[in-house]
Amino acid sequence: MKLLKGLVxxxxxxxxxxxxxxxxELLFYVGITMVKPVNELAKNFEKxxxxxxxxxxxxxxxxxxxxxxxxxxxxxxxGSVSYRDKLLKEGLLLDGKFVGYNKLSxxxxxxxxxxxxxxxDELTNEKLNVVLGNExxxxxxxxxxxxxxxxxxxxxxxxxxxxxxxxxxxxxxxxKSGEADLVLNWHATTFWDDNKEFVEAIVLxxxxxxxxxxVFNLLSTSKxxxxxxxxxxxxxxxxxxxxxxxxxxxxxxDMKNFDKVVF
Numbered sequence: 001m002k003l004l005k006g007l008v009x010x011x012x013x014x015x016x017x018x019x020x021x022x023x024x025e026l027l028f029y030v031g032i033t034m035v036k037p038v039n040e041l042a043k044n045f046e047k048x049x050x051x052x053x054x055x056x057x058x059x060x061x062x063x064x065x066x067x068x069x070x071x072x073x074x075x076x077x078x079g080s081v082s083y084r085d086k087l088l089k090e091g092l093l094l095d096g097k098f099v100g101y102n103k104l105s106x107x108x109x110x111x112x113x114x115x116x117x118x119x120x121d122e123l124t125n126e127k128l129n130v131v132l133g134n135e136x137x138x139x140x141x142x143x144x145x146x147x148x149x150x151x152x153x154x155x156x157x158x159x160x161x162x163x164x165x166x167x168x169x170x171x172x173x174x175x176k177s178g179e180a181d182l183v184l185n186w187h188a189t190t191f192w193d194d195n196k197e198f199v200e201a202i203v204l205x206x207x208x209x210x211x212x213x214x215v216f217n218l219l220s221t222s223k224x225x226x227x228x229x230x231x232x233x234x235x236x237x238x239x240x241x242x243x244x245x246x247x248x249x250x251x252x253x254d255m256k257n258f259d260k261v262v263f
Contacts, residue, residue: 024051026228027072029063031079031139033102033168033186034214037247038077041240045231053231059138059167067219068092074222075231079139079168079186080212081263082146094218094225097232098261099240100249103209104143105187105201107175114181118202120148122182123157130161131180137166139212144184147210175199188248213263214249 030038035057042053056063060078064087067073076093078084079102084093106123108116116122123130133141141164148154158164162180165171168189174180176198187209190201203209216232218225234240241258244250250258 024049024224024227026051026053026074026222026224026231028053028055029067029073029076030055030057031060031063031077031167032057033079033140033188034077034247034249036192037100037243037249038235040243041231041235044239045234049227049230051227059141061139061142062137062166064092067221071221073219074224074228076217076219077214078217079214080143081215082142082212083139084215084217084263092220094220095229095232096215096217096263097236098213098215098258098263099235100214100244101211101254102139102143102214102249103187103206103211104147104184105190105203105209107172107183107185107190107199107201108181109175109178110198110200112200112202116182116202118204120151120153120184120204120208123148123184124153124160125182126160128160128181129179130157131171131174131183132157132161132164133168133171133184134164134166138168140168140171140184140186141166143210143212147184147208151208172199191246191248213261214244215263 046053060083067076084096087093114128133144135141135145145154148157168186171183171185172189172195175183187201189195190199216235218228222228241250241255
């Protein structure tokens with residue numbers, strides 16, 4: 001029901017922009033976890049380029065489905081390059097630009113009152129209230145399934161979870177509300193100002209964190225491809241990288257090797 005309501009909101013919003021005639025108005029579809037850096041970059045870009053940017057946020061699959069059905073929009077930033085890999089053949093996604101990484105962390109209440117260890121096995125601990133992402137609606141659920149399946153933990157963790165949620169924001173809210181003791185979420189969500197006082201990340205080793213590349217995608221439906229490409233270049237520039245780093249999507253080592261990344 002929550003998912004249906006979310007889609008209705010997206011559809012209603014899209015109906016207000018379908019007939020937009022200003023060629024200087026851009027519409028971005030951005031996974032929830034990446035909204036803060038994109039918002040910051042968008043404000044800077046608007047001032048410098050005399051344009052308006054509207055951002056729709058949600059689960060990565062839901063956003064793609066909305067863009068595909070409405071045939072409106074300029075850029076798409078899902079929570080993992082895996083969406084580009086599996087959807088590129090459909091023709092909606094064109095050029096891509098790498099901007100950072102999403103990586104998974106265990107997330108708990110600030111102070112870790114349950115003494116959760118840095119182990120994926122904790123997701124199967126029956127003494128903990130666990131909440132996981134739904135793999136059918138967003139990048140966090142998709143990444144969760146892939147990672148836990150790799151270590152033969154997915155079915156056990158799903159069976160141990162209280163419920164599934166569609167996106168990273170709902171995972172954080174389950175911790176903040178006290179319903180969950182532990183979630184598996186994108187590491188960057190613990191950097192948000194409205195979260196960092198309430199939650200903390202238990203960092204996993206790289207082999208257990210399912211580090212995923214973040215790639216902006218130009219949409220074939222864009223009516224201003226040159227301006228959209230200009231934003232993509234800005235997001236991947238030195239200035240753009242610093243913004244993504246500030247929000248937890250790049251570290252010092254990532255910055256050094258940024259130009260070597262291929263996708």
